[in-house]
Amino acid sequence: MKPTEVLSQITPLSADCMQAIDELTEQKHYTKGSIIHPSGKVCKHLYFIESGLLRFFYHDRDAKDVTYQFFGENLFTSVINSYYTQTPSLYNIEAMEDSSLYVLRFADFEALLSRFPELDKVYHSVLREFLLSAEQRIISLQFYSAEERYRNLLENQPSILQRVSLGHIASYLGINQATLSRVRSKVRL
Numbered sequence: 001m002k003p004t005e006v007l008s009q010i011t012p013l014s015a016d017c018m019q020a021i022d023e024l025t026e027q028k029h030y031t032k033g034s035i036i037h038p039s040g041k042v043c044k045h046l047y048f049i050e051s052g053l054l055r056f057f058y059h060d061r062d063a064k065d066v067t068y069q070f071f072g073e074n075l076f077t078s079v080i081n082s083y084y085t086q087t088p089s090l091y092n093i094e095a096m097e098d099s100s101l102y103v104l105r106f107a108d109f110e111a112l113l114s115r116f117p118e119l120d121k122v123y124h125s126v127l128r129e130f131l132l133s134a135e136q137r138i139i140s141l142q143f144y145s146a147e148e149r150y151r152n153l154l155e156n157q158p159s160i161l162q163r164v165s166l167g168h169i170a171s172y173l174g175i176n177q178a179t180l181s182r183v184r185s186k187v188r189l
Contacts, residue, residue, distance in 0.1 A: 001074050003048040003102050010125045017116040024108040030095040037093040043082035044106045049075050052099020053163050056091045057171075067172040069137060070096070070160055076126050080134075096164050141174050149173045150183045 003025055004018040013021075025048070030036055037043055039058060047054070049071060056068040056079070068091060071077040082089035083106060104112075113119050140149050150173060153160060161169065170180040 001050065003076070006048070006074055007122050011118060011121040013118055014116070017118060020112060020115065024112065025102040025104045028101050028103050030099045030101065032095055032097050034095045035092055036095060036101070037079060037089065037091075039090055039092045040088050042086050043079035043089045044086070046076060046078045046083065046104045046106070046109055048102040049073055049077065050100040050102060052101070053096040054099065055094045055096050055164070055168065057094065058091050065171065067168050069133070070157065070164065070172065072159070080130055146173060146175045146179055147183050147187060150180070151187055154187065
């Protein structure tokens with residue numbers, strides 16, 4: 001799907017608005033393992049994932065690679081605090097598979113919002129999804145056991161288990177690989 005197709009499912013968009021979005025977005029292709037956005041740089045783009053899988057990660061105080069989140073097809077994403085504040089990002093974005101993205105620059109997005117008031121509903125809907133996802137991630141890490149986090153991943157994002165390494169899954173769940181092996185042997189859906 002193209003970004004305009006997903007956006008028009010949220011609210012009807014005028015032909016002029018859809019044309020402007022199409023003109024301002026650039027389709028880019030990334031190979032597996034590519035760093036789409038490096039930490040320490042300002043994130044100046046909003047991404048729409050047409051195909052592929054992205055991983056957000058950072059390096060902790062011990063320089064250990066920690067997975068924060070995965071984003072797959074038909075989702076919008078960005079390093080939100082960097083994107084909105086235009087300050088350096090703490091996160092890297094990596095292509096976990098060959099990926100096709102539509103990329104929209106921050107300045108162009110702001111211009112679209114000013115020009116097309118109908119995008120307000122889309123903007124709030126996408127932002128709400130970001131906030132709910134971030135809150136769910138925090139709740140999961142603070143209140144759920146490793147087994148509950150794994151079960152939640154199985155129920156809500158089962159394809160992740162086939163698409164990324166067990167090391168990245170363990171990191172995302174906030175556990176080590178030995179614990180992940182024990183949890184996986186207990187949990188069968």
